[in-house]
Amino acid sequence: MIAKLHLYLVDAAAALVIWTLVAYAMLEPHVHASPFVAVPLAGLVAAPVAVRRLWPVITLGVITAATVVVVTTQVLPVVALGAPVGAVCFGLYTVAVDRDRTWSLAALLVTVIAIAGVSGGEVESLLVAVAALGSVWAIGYTTRLRRSMLERETSQQAEQALADERLRIARELHDVVAHNLSLIAVQAGNAAHVRSPEHAYEALQVISDTSRAALTEMRGLLGVLRSDADLAPSPGLDGLADLADRASLAGVRVKLDVRGDAVVPEGIGLSAYRIVQEALTNVVKHAAPASCTVLVDVTPEAVRVEVADDGPGVRELGVGHGLIGMRERVAVYGGTFSAGPGDGGGFRVVAELPVR
Structure with missing residues (x-):
C-alpha cells in the first residue's frame, strides 16, 4: 500500500510540473491568453497524468484530445509542444504496460497522428514526436513483456515447489507405510502361528502400537497440506532408537551405534532417519530373523549411515522404490550411496550425507 501511494505521489508531482510548464507557455505575452482560460486548459492537459495508473486508456x-484542442485553438504555441507531448508520453507508456499489443499499437498510432497533425507539418518536429512516442511505447511494451515473464517464472516456481512437496510427501508416506506395514505383517504372521495366547497377545500389542505410531506420523506428515494443522517436528537421529526397538519386535536383532553429536540440520537428520528406516524395512522383509548393525557417524563434515545385516545377501535391487528413494535422498545433498551384498555375507547399505 505504501509503495502504491509513493507511485501516485510521483505521478501527481509529474502532473503538477507539466501543468506549470503548459500554463506558463500559455501565459506568454505574445499568446494573449487569459489566466482564467490558460490554467484550466493546462490542467486538462496535465492533470490526467496523476491518475494514469487507474484509467490508462481514458x-x-x-x-x-486536450493537446490537440489547445494547439489548434492557438492557446498554446506549437513551439511549446514539448510539455504536452511529455504528458502524452506518460499516458502512452502506461497503456503499453497495462494493455495488450493490439491496444498499445492502436494508441501509438493515434497519438503519432494527433501530434503530427498539430506540429505544424515540420519534418523535424514530426520526426522528434515519432521518435519520442515510439521510444516510450517500446520501453512500455518491453516492461510488459518482462513483467509477464517474471509472472510466468513465479508461477512455474510455485508449481515446481508444489510438485516437489508432493513428491516429498509421497516419499515420506512410502517410507512410513512400508516400514510399519512390514512390522505389522510379520507380527500378524507370528500371531497366526503361535499356540501360546501370551505370545499372540504380545504380537497383537505390537501391531496395535505400530499401527498407532504409523497413523500419528502419517497424520503429522499429511498435516502440511492443511494451514491449520498442529505439526510435530520431523523425525531425526533422536528417533533411531524407536526404529531399532520396533524392528527388534519383528524379529530383527538391531545393534544401534550413534557416534558424534546427534544435533544436525533438520533435513539431514530426516534423510538419515528415513534411510535407516527403509534399510530396516528391507531387513524385516527380506532377512528376518537376522541380526543387524546400524552405525551412524556424525562429523562436522558429513553424516555417514551404515546398515548391515547377516541375512541372505541376495536382493532384487531393481525392484521397488526403497533403494531408489534412499539414493534420491542422498543425491539431494550431493552425497554418496551404495547398497549390495556385504563382504562377509548379508546385505550392506552405506550412505554419506554432506553437512553443508
Whole structure:
C-alpha cells in the first residue's frame, strides 16, 4: 500500500510540473491568453497524468484530445509542444504496460497522428514526436513483456515447489507405510502361528502400537497440506532408537551405534532417519530373523549411515522404490550411496550425507 501511494505521489508531482510548464507557455505575452482560460486548459492537459495508473486508456485519450484542442485553438504555441507531448508520453507508456499489443499499437498510432497533425507539418518536429512516442511505447511494451515473464517464472516456481512437496510427501508416506506395514505383517504372521495366547497377545500389542505410531506420523506428515494443522517436528537421529526397538519386535536383532553429536540440520537428520528406516524395512522383509548393525557417524563434515545385516545377501535391487528413494535422498545433498551384498555375507547399505 505504501509503495502504491509513493507511485501516485510521483505521478501527481509529474502532473503538477507539466501543468506549470503548459500554463506558463500559455501565459506568454505574445499568446494573449487569459489566466482564467490558460490554467484550466493546462490542467486538462496535465492533470490526467496523476491518475494514469487507474484509467490508462481514458487518461491517454483525454491528454491527446486536450493537446490537440489547445494547439489548434492557438492557446498554446506549437513551439511549446514539448510539455504536452511529455504528458502524452506518460499516458502512452502506461497503456503499453497495462494493455495488450493490439491496444498499445492502436494508441501509438493515434497519438503519432494527433501530434503530427498539430506540429505544424515540420519534418523535424514530426520526426522528434515519432521518435519520442515510439521510444516510450517500446520501453512500455518491453516492461510488459518482462513483467509477464517474471509472472510466468513465479508461477512455474510455485508449481515446481508444489510438485516437489508432493513428491516429498509421497516419499515420506512410502517410507512410513512400508516400514510399519512390514512390522505389522510379520507380527500378524507370528500371531497366526503361535499356540501360546501370551505370545499372540504380545504380537497383537505390537501391531496395535505400530499401527498407532504409523497413523500419528502419517497424520503429522499429511498435516502440511492443511494451514491449520498442529505439526510435530520431523523425525531425526533422536528417533533411531524407536526404529531399532520396533524392528527388534519383528524379529530383527538391531545393534544401534550413534557416534558424534546427534544435533544436525533438520533435513539431514530426516534423510538419515528415513534411510535407516527403509534399510530396516528391507531387513524385516527380506532377512528376518537376522541380526543387524546400524552405525551412524556424525562429523562436522558429513553424516555417514551404515546398515548391515547377516541375512541372505541376495536382493532384487531393481525392484521397488526403497533403494531408489534412499539414493534420491542422498543425491539431494550431493552425497554418496551404495547398497549390495556385504563382504562377509548379508546385505550392506552405506550412505554419506554432506553437512553443508
